[in-house]
Amino acid sequence: xxxxxxxxxxxxxxxxxxxxxxxxxxxxxxxxxxxxxxxxxxxxxxxxxxxxxxxxxxxxxxxxxxxxxxxxxxxxxxxxxxxxxxxxxxxxxxxxxxxxxxxxxxxxxxxxxxxxxxxxxxxxxxxxxxxxxxxxxxxxxxxxxxxxxxxxxxxxxxxxxxxxxxxxxxxxxxxxxxxxxxxxxxxxxxxxxxxxxxxxxxxxxxxxxxxxxxxxxxxxxxxxxxxxxxxxxxxxxxxxxxxxxxxxxxxxxxxxxxxxxxxxxxxxxxxxxxxxxxxxxxxxxxxxxxxxxxxxxxxxxxxxxxxxxxxxxxxxxxxxxxxxxxxxxxxxxxxxxxxxxxxxxxxxxxxxxxxxxxxxxxxxxxxxxxxxxxxxxxxxxxxxxxxxxxxxxxxxxxxxxxxxxxxxxxxxxxxxxxxxxxxxxxxxxxxxxxxxxxxxxxxxxxxxxxxxxxxxxxxxxxxxxxxxxxxxxxxxxxxxxxxxxxxxxxxxxxxxxxxxxxxxxxxxxxxxxxxxxxxxxxxxxxxxxxxxxxxxxxxxxxxxxxxxxxxxxxxxxxxxxxxxxxxxxxxxxxxxxxxxxxxxxxxxxxxxxxxxxxxxxxxxxxxxxxxxxxxxxxxxxxxxxxxxxxxxxxxxxxxxxxxxxxxxxxxxxxxxxxxxxxxxxxxxxxxxxxxxxxxxxxxxxxxxxxxxxxxxxxxxxxxxxxxxxxxxxxxxxxxxxxxxxxxxxxxxxxxxxxxxxxxxxxxxxxxxxxxxxxxxxxx
Amino acid sequence: xxxxxxxxxxxxxxxxxxxxxxxxxxxxxxxxxxxxxxxxxxxxxxxxxxxxxxxxxxxxxxxxxxxxxxxxxxxxxxxxxxxxxxxxxxxxxxxxxxxxxxxxxxxxxxxxxxxxxxxxxxxxxxxxxxxxxxxxxxxxxxxxxxxxxxxxxxxxxxxxxxx
Numbered sequence: 008x009x010x011x012x013x014x015x016x017x018x019x020x021x022x023x024x025x026x027x028x029x030x031x032x033x034x035x036x037x038x039x040x041x042x043x044x045x046x047x048x049x050x051x052x053x054x055x056x057x058x059x060x061x062x063x064x065x066x067x068x069x070x071x072x073x074x075x076x077x078x079x080x081x082x083x084x085x086x087x088x089x090x091x092x093x094x095x096x097x098x099x100x101x102x103x104x105x106x107x108x109x110x111x112x113x114x115x116x117x118x119x120x121x122x123x124x125x126x127x128x129x130x131x132x133x134x135x136x137x138x139x140x141x142x143x144x145x146x147x148x149x150x151x152x153x154x155x156x157x158x159x160x161x162x163x164x165x166x167x168x169x170x171x172x173x174x175x176x177x178x179x180x181x182x183x184x185x186x187x188x189x190x191x192x193x194x195x196x197x198x199x200x201x202x203x204x205x206x207x208x209x210x211x212x213x214x215x216x217x218x219x220x221x222x223x224x225x226x227x228x229x230x231x232x233x234x235x236x237x238x239x240x241x242x243x244x245x246x247x248x249x250x251x252x253x254x255x256x257x258x259x260x261x262x263x264x265x266x267x268x269x270x271x272x273x274x275x276x277x278x279x280x281x282x283x284x285x286x287x288x289x290x291x292x293x294x295x296x297x298x299x300x301x302x303x304x305x306x307x308x309x310x311x312x313x314x315x316x317x318x319x320x321x322x323x324x325x326x327x328x329x330x331x332x333x334x335x336x337x338x339x340x341x342x343x344x345x346x347x348x349x350x351x352x353x354x355x356x357x358x359x360x361x362x363x364x365x366x367x368x369x370x371x372x373x374x375x376x377x378x379x380x381x382x383x384x385x386x387x388x389x390x391x392x393x394x395x396x397x398x399x400x401x402x403x404x405x406x407x408x409x410x411x412x413x414x415x416x417x418x419x420x421x422x423x424x425x426x427x428x429x430x431x432x433x434x435x436x437x438x439x440x441x442x443x444x445x446x447x448x449x450x451x452x453x454x455x456x457x458x459x460x461x462x463x464x465x466x467x468x469x470x471x472x473x474x475x476x477x478x479x480x481x482x483x484x485x486x487x488x489x490x491x492x493x494x495x496x497x498x499x500x501x502x503x504x505x506x507x508x509x510x511x512x513x514x515x516x517x518x519x520x521x522x523x524x525x526x527x528x529x530x531x532x533x534x535x536x537x538x539x540x541x542x543x544x545x546x547x548x549x550x551x552x553x554x555x556x557x558x559x560x561x562x563x564x565x566x567x568x569x570x571x572x573x574x575x576x577x578x579x580x581x582x583x584x585x586x587x588x589x590x591x592x593x594x595x596x597x598x599x600x601x602x603x604x605x606x607x608x609x610x611x612x613x614x615x616x617x618x619x620x621x622x623x624x625x626x627x628x629x630x631x632x633x634x635x636x637x638x639x640x641x642x643x644x645x646x647x648x649x650x651x652x653x654x655x656x657x658x659x660x661x662x663x664x665x666x667x668x669x670x671x672x673x674x675x676x677x678x679x680x681x682x683x684x685x686x687x688x689x690x691x692x693x694x695x696x697x698x699x700x701x702x703x704x705x706x707x708x709x710x711x712x713x714x715x716x717x718x719x720x721x722x723x724x725x726x727x728x729x730x731x732x733x734x735x736x737x738x739x740x741x742x743x744x745x746x747x748x749x750x751x752x753x754x755x756x757x758x759x760x761x762x763x764x765x766x767x768x769x770x
Numbered sequence: 771x772x773x774x775x776x777x778x779x780x781x782x783x784x785x786x787x788x789x790x791x792x793x794x795x796x797x798x799x800x801x802x803x804x805x806x807x808x809x810x811x812x813x814x815x816x817x818x819x820x821x822x823x824x825x826x827x828x829x830x831x832x833x834x835x836x837x838x839x840x841x842x843x844x845x846x847x848x849x850x851x852x853x854x855x856x857x858x859x860x861x862x863x864x865x866x867x868x869x870x871x872x873x874x875x876x877x878x879x880x881x882x883x884x885x886x887x888x889x890x891x892x893x894x895x896x897x898x899x900x901x902x903x904x905x906x907x908x909x910x911x912x913x914x915x916x917x918x919x920x921x922x923x924x925x926x927x928x929x930x931x932x933x
Binding site for chain 2 (some may be wrong): 013016019020023025190274486
């Protein structure tokens with residue numbers, strides 16, 4: 008339809024570009040109070056007392072809340088309810104909150120927060136994930152009996168035999184860092200107790216339903232009495248799940264206790280101190296290959312630092328486990344994954360969700376092996392990569408969708424002129440000051456949650472009497488353009504202009520719990536539900552139009568704002584049909600549910616159909632490394648991803664570029680540095696995310712193979728774009744310098760903005 | 771003492787002089803397009819134009835800009851009062867995602883293009899170096915600014931914004 012337009016479109020662009028969009032911090036209510044969190048300078052300590060009297064007497068202070076003031080459950084979590092909204096028994100990391108000051112102004116709240124005094128007995132801290140596993144290690148959660156959060160495994164074939172039959176066995180160790188999401192908008196919540204007994208919550212969070220659960224649990228109120236209202240959000244990247252929901256829950260408690268609206272707006276240093284990060288991994292990886300480059304076996308051990316709480320660590324590490332061999336077919340695999348509690352900052356969901364770490368490892372290993380076998384890495388990739396009908400390392404046959412691994416790889420190789428560029432790589436030889444390299448990486452990725460969780464989503468389409476249309480889904484707009492994709496899908500199915508459709512930002516009191524907007528599930532799950540709802544609505548409308556046109560409902564086609572009989576081309580307009588439906592007392596309204604196709608998982612052997620479908624991606628980068636300074640200059644980058652069906656091309660390209668840039672930050676710039684459990688670089692002047700000049704010109708190749716497992720044919724794009732730049736950069740730097748890097752971020756000159764992370768144990 | 775914001779002169783009381791400028795704009799004038807994101811002048815979300823020069827204001831007080839002309843995103847308009855061509859270019863290029871950096875980014879680009887109507891892409895990247903964006907990877911933002919430059923080269927600058 009009219010959506011084929013050279014200009015980009017999104018439903019919220021005008022509001023954003025004119026500064027009119029109201030984010031949570033832009034909301035104001037009469038008599039609104041302001042809150043500020045109180046931290047204590049401990050990393051691990053037994054909490055004895057929180058003295059709030061001095062703060063309560065301070066100017067402007069209305070209340071100071073602690074765990075004692077919680078009417079419901081102070082402990083929340085999506086998997087294990089171990090996250091303390093307010094520290095109660097212990098302080099487990101430097102970001103634990105001991106109290107919340109509520110005052111007339113934010114400045115008064117912040118001033119008074121400094122007057123809260125904490126009595127605590129310091130405990131020996133566990134700051135190194137390997138130490139956390141040793142006998143006699145301090146326990147982060149004594150009642151849990153161990154520091155092990157979870158384990159996962161894959162058992163396939165016979166790894167010992169596979170390695171024995173290999174001509175080359177490569178064994179390496181890799182380490183990755185803590186990474187901050189650095190969404191531009193810090194956490195913020197505004198809550199008010201309504202006169203109808205409902206706690207109304209506005210917040211910067213990407214999981215309204217989890218937020219509702221946390222608020223409901225903390226306040227001891229039923230879910231029906233908590234309404235979380237979707238509010239424009241300044242970025243999430245997986246980072247506005249647990250912590251953001253807890254921030255909302257604290258503000259809700261303050262609003263309930265004081266009886267007036269309360270805003271809790273986070274300062275950046277609080278945000279970085281308290282919010283969860285990407286997991287640092289330690290990975291020991293052994294790969295056995297024949298001299299022809301066929302991978303015989305992989306043995307790997309993954310150790311993940313979960314920090315002080317569980318968050319979604321079991322799900323993150325599960326994806327790492329399922330995808331521990333990258334997009335390669337390996338007949339013999341033995342993978343053990345362990346996640347541990349430490350007193351470091353908590354870790355959880357971040358764009359990629361356990362894949363960026365493993366893709367860095369696997370696609371580095373492929374090129375290490377190629378170098379030692381003196382074979383072109385591309386040959387090893389092509390020989391071992393998944394193809395139509397391949398069986399994955401968990402025993403899943405890839406036969407019910409297009410396996411586009413070769414297609415995306417070939418696209419990048421051709422469009423980047425990759426093989427010609429390879430011949431110019433310097434490999435540390437010669438004496439040019441700027442060493443030149445090009446590098447590539449590829450992945451497949453299970454779509455949506457997989458066997459991680461319950462996976463279904465709802466949508467409603469409600470046509471009004473004048474023919475205008477309201478669409479609403481359980482998917483949250485994080486900034487990625489989810490709403491626009493939903494509108495375009497509805498417009499396409501109904502054959503109407505997108506201008507007719509208004510996306511109604513959903514409230515948890517209207518749309519059923521559709522889970523979280525993470526795991527790149529927005530378009531496939533929300534879009535699936537919209538498509539199913541639209542098809543149901545078409546059936547209802549076609550029934551009425553058939554009476555008007557005296558034809559069979561099956562013969563009616565929806566296009567160009569009309570319902571047309573195929574064959575005789577008689578038609579009625581969309582508006583006329585809607586009017587007729589109201590005359591006949593039938594609502595042009597439909598509710599759609601997309602239930603993800605079934606998946607299976609055998610935890611004991613790590614085998615099963617892990618995901619109902621997969622996406623395929625490949626990225627390459629061209630760079631120079633200065634021989635003296637080690638400075639890396641990126642020249643160009645390219646990506647090809649199979650998105651199933653492209654719904655909104657410019658927004659998809661935006662996901663490509665944003666994901667690649669974040670991947671470049673992961674590869675070269677970003678590291679949250681902890682010293683004795685305390686974050687050293689807790690603001691954007693010391694934690695360095697990529698700036699405009701750090702990022703090269705990028706190209707996006709959108710590959711489309713509509714997926715039969717998806718009602719709309721569309722799959723996902725948010726996360727796959729973020730998981731490939733680190734290995735591509737590592738491989739390019741090797742091709743430039745001849746030096747292999749095993750640790751992120753890569754700093755070729757050895758020059759580091761900060762001291763390496765401390766591994767000392769202390770209180 | 772007065773402060774001129776988007777062409778309107780506002781009296782500044784004694785009490786308001788030492789108020790943080792960002793709070794004065796967001797709370798007293800309800801101009802919420804300017805964003806609080808780092809409080810240390812590192813991210814550029816609080817960028818405004820003061821006498822047509824970009825300024826990160828999160829560490830500034832009201833009195834720091836007294837007597838100067840301040841332009842916020844709310845004051846940037848096209849000749850017909852609708853979208854400014856630069857704003858339209860941001861939309862058309864797909865340069866907007868979460869939108870939190872957008873007001874500061876647009877104002878920085880506006881000041882740059884007023885003085886550099888024929889920039890290279892490298893010059894555009896240098897111009898927006900102080901404005902962080904976590905969503906877009908900057909690619910479509912550079913596209914937008916490059917596309918909008920055509921307008922700055924053809925239209926008298928006095929018509930390009932209200933101030």
